[in-house]
Amino acid sequence: MPGAPFLRRDNGPxxxxxxxxxxxxxxxxxxxxREYFGIWIVNILLTIVTLxxxxxxxxxxxxxxxxxxxxxxxxxxDYHARGGQIFKGRLIVFSIVxxxxxxxxxxxxxxxxLSLSLVLLIPWMISRGLRFAAHNTSWxxxxxxxxxxxxxxxxxxxxxxxxxxxxxxxxHPWAARRFNAYLFDNLSWGGVRFxxxxxxxxxxxxxFKALGLGILLVTFAAVVAVLLGMNAKILSPNxxxxxxxxxxxxxxxxxxxxxxxxxxxxxxxxxxWIMNAIRSSxxxxxxxxxxxxxxxxxxxxxxxRVQSTVKPLVWCWIWVSNLIxxxxxxxxxxxxxAVRMARFVYAHTALAVxxxxxxxxxxxxxxxxxxxxxxxxxxxxxxxFGF
Amino acid sequence: xxxxxxxxxxxxxxxxxxxxxxxxxxxxxxxxxNQDMVVVADEYPSRILSRAAVEAVAVSDRLAxxxxxxxxxxNSLFETNDNDGIDALLRRHGRRESLVxxxxxxxxxxxxxxxxTLLLIAGIFRFGLPVLADVASDLTxxxxxxxxxxxxxxxxxxxxxxxxxxxADERRRLETEFAALAAAADPAYTYSLxxxxxxxxxxxxxxxxxxxxxxxxxLVNLAKGDDDMLMAVLGHELGHVARRHGIKQLYRNAxxxxxxxxxxGDVGSAAEHILTQGAAVLTLSYSREAENEADRYSVDIxxxxxxxxxxxxxxxxxxxxRGDKSPQxxxxxxxxxxxxxxVEAYAREGR
Numbered sequence: 001m002p003g004a005p006f007l008r009r010d011n012g013p014x015x016x017x018x019x020x021x022x023x024x025x026x027x028x029x030x031x032x033x034r035e036y037f038g039i040w041i042v043n044i045l046l047t048i049v050t051l052x053x054x055x056x057x058x059x060x061x062x063x064x065x066x067x068x069x070x071x072x073x074x075x076x077x078d079y080h081a082r083g084g085q086i087f088k089g090r091l092i093v094f095s096i097v098x099x100x101x102x103x104x105x106x107x108x109x110x111x112x113x114l115s116l117s118l119v120l121l122i123p124w125m126i127s128r129g130l131r132f133a134a135h136n137t138s139w140x141x142x143x144x145x146x147x148x149x150x151x152x153x154x155x156x157x158x159x160x161x162x163x164x165x166x167x168x169x170x171x172h173p174w175a176a177r178r179f180n181a182y183l184f185d186n187l188s189w190g191g192v193r194f195x196x197x198x199x200x201x202x203x204x205x206x207x208f209k210a211l212g213l214g215i216l217l218v219t220f221a222a223v224v225a226v227l228l229g230m231n232a233k234i235l236s237p238n239x240x241x242x243x244x245x246x247x248x249x250x251x252x253x254x255x256x257x258x259x260x261x262x263x264x265x266x267x268x269x270x271x272x273w274i275m276n277a278i279r280s281s282x283x284x285x286x287x288x289x290x291x292x293x294x295x296x297x298x299x300x301x302x303x304x305r306v307q308s309t310v311k312p313l314v315w316c317w318i319w320v321s322n323l324i325x326x327x328x329x330x331x332x333x334x335x336x337x338a339v340r341m342a343r344f345v346y347a348h349t350a351l352a353v354x355x356x357x358x359x360x361x362x363x364x365x366x367x368x369x370x371x372x373x374x375x376x377x378x379x380x381x382x383x384x385f386g387f
Numbered sequence: 388x389x390x391x392x393x394x395x396x397x398x399x400x401x402x403x404x405x406x407x408x409x410x411x412x413x414x415x416x417x418x419x420x421n422q423d424m425v426v427v428a429d430e431y432p433s434r435i436l437s438r439a440a441v442e443a444v445a446v447s448d449r450l451a452x453x454x455x456x457x458x459x460x461x462n463s464l465f466e467t468n469d470n471d472g473i474d475a476l477l478r479r480h481g482r483r484e485s486l487v488x489x490x491x492x493x494x495x496x497x498x499x500x501x502x503x504t505l506l507l508i509a510g511i512f513r514f515g516l517p518v519l520a521d522v523a524s525d526l527t528x529x530x531x532x533x534x535x536x537x538x539x540x541x542x543x544x545x546x547x548x549x550x551x552x553x554x555a556d557e558r559r560r561l562e563t564e565f566a567a568l569a570a571a572a573d574p575a576y577t578y579s580l581x582x583x584x585x586x587x588x589x590x591x592x593x594x595x596x597x598x599x600x601x602x603x604x605x606l607v608n609l610a611k612g613d614d615d616m617l618m619a620v621l622g623h624e625l626g627h628v629a630r631r632h633g634i635k636q637l638y639r640n641a642x643x644x645x646x647x648x649x650x651x652g653d654v655g656s657a658a659e660h661i662l663t664q665g666a667a668v669l670t671l672s673y674s675r676e677a678e679n680e681a682d683r684y685s686v687d688i689x690x691x692x693x694x695x696x697x698x699x700x701x702x703x704x705x706x707x708x709r710g711d712k713s714p715q716x717x718x719x720x721x722x723x724x725x726x727x728x729x730v731e732a733y734a735r736e737g738r
Binding site for chain 1: 405408409410411412450451452453454456464487490491492493497500501503504505507508511531534535538539541542545637641645646648649650652653654655657658661
């Protein structure tokens, strides 16, 4: 069967759009805890034995395992970064951090100034790091491409979080959209461009919903806790501060639940709602040329759609039970936990992709900086393109 | 499965093939022909898609059961799930198999790796880090300690401390007594007694790594004329300097942080935070050991200059009466009652 003709950027036939009736197919994750356990324990053992040097190669093996077990439409992803690249990047980051640490030891004032100036480097490292991560991710033999600039990173990754914190999360919906837009709007695959389409209004709606629900539930739980507390006081009037009676224990647990656990649970659920809303609005489009030289480009041919239906309470349950099992097993059950969470999230992430997915050709794709990617990872900002 | 006959049977692997830089894929078969790898279309075996010498093909490392990817020099890609087939083909052409994938197989020996890992981690935290920290601190030259201490003192003066309001004769008296103490201490350091108003730090005394000792007005006032007690406290601080506790603590913490960061990617961020807290708790036990050592140093040095070796216990009694009964486990200092007992017992031992 002759394949569909190869597509070029600005001429030739366009791919067929996704059929609106086309069902979403869930992303398939084929990894198992049993397989991953071997990789995981050897990673840790060799990392310790080599005083950390192997950690770069360990990361490559871990990512390759997860990427290659993630299947969209029967084809899995691939991770191309090499251990040597990652090691060099980590060495540079480590040296910078160590050097600043040494300066702080000698002269705390100058050291603090230096740390502050490093913060200015962050947007640059993020944009270069994302470029590196995207370039080293491929699907069906075509690498991804990230073209986000430093300015976008500054707003999406530095200013947005700062505003979120300083407005006590009121601006979080805007910040979340900004960040995801920076990630996706600058991402492409063989000429197919991604885009976040959700309106900020809808996200703010979710925030208010979370707030309203929070006030309702916390008030109710707090009232119950107060009643239990009063009940405990009545049942055990001559209590000294060193013994804890049963009604007292129940009351304390109720307070803990209503003021600590419940808010945390609601916050996690809210984050999942936001993630679902944003991801479900992501489209991949084949860009169409503008009708006139200076006219705005029209919406492209929709190449793929996404649907994210992760259930928040189940996610919380999996996260908490994973943590408990990890602690109880001294970490040994962690590989099963990691696989379990990945399988769950992917099972609730689905794509509808056009039939003409096999008609894409890669153009020149510059590399990006490994140092940026490693800075993001060591700074706790690990990004990956697990859909 | 390998057997003698495999050296004669040509390896045939099925999978699919991508043209260079294209998403199109078609079912294909990989064969050996002489010293080359050849990829032919599944449906039309006479149609050659790619061909190259075996050494010229970049084969991805084996990893569990994930597909094997072979990149040909023309940048086309052959992908297959038949890892064993590819391994057999590579073996026949002299390419060694990597050791790591075999180590990762799910076999009973993984339990050995688990045990080895746990032993290594425990060993590093309990023995490796302290020994390394000691070596590093011994190697740290005096000049480094001086510069670091000067920097810290400057920052403290800018942020916390204000000039002392103690009368000059009181300061002279205390300096004279301190000089006697310093003469009996480790001669490698240059000791100086500095008076400050503690402000937020309140009644306190501490020493920087180069021998700079700071005594706050509030502590002098707390002593109400008990000079021996003040000297005992300063002697305790000199103990910290002589034993380089500050530097060792720094190196130990750096090592612990480095170790946790190394395995962080594999254990996940939640577990990484827990490990960091665990390391912090361990740090507390080291600092308690350091405090006990400094207490003993104080008893020794007070005896050497002819003062009351149990004077330090008087200081702890004051602390105890002021309500400092904090439990030991989550504190940088041993429990106050224990310290009183320890000081008195150690002092009586030496009599």
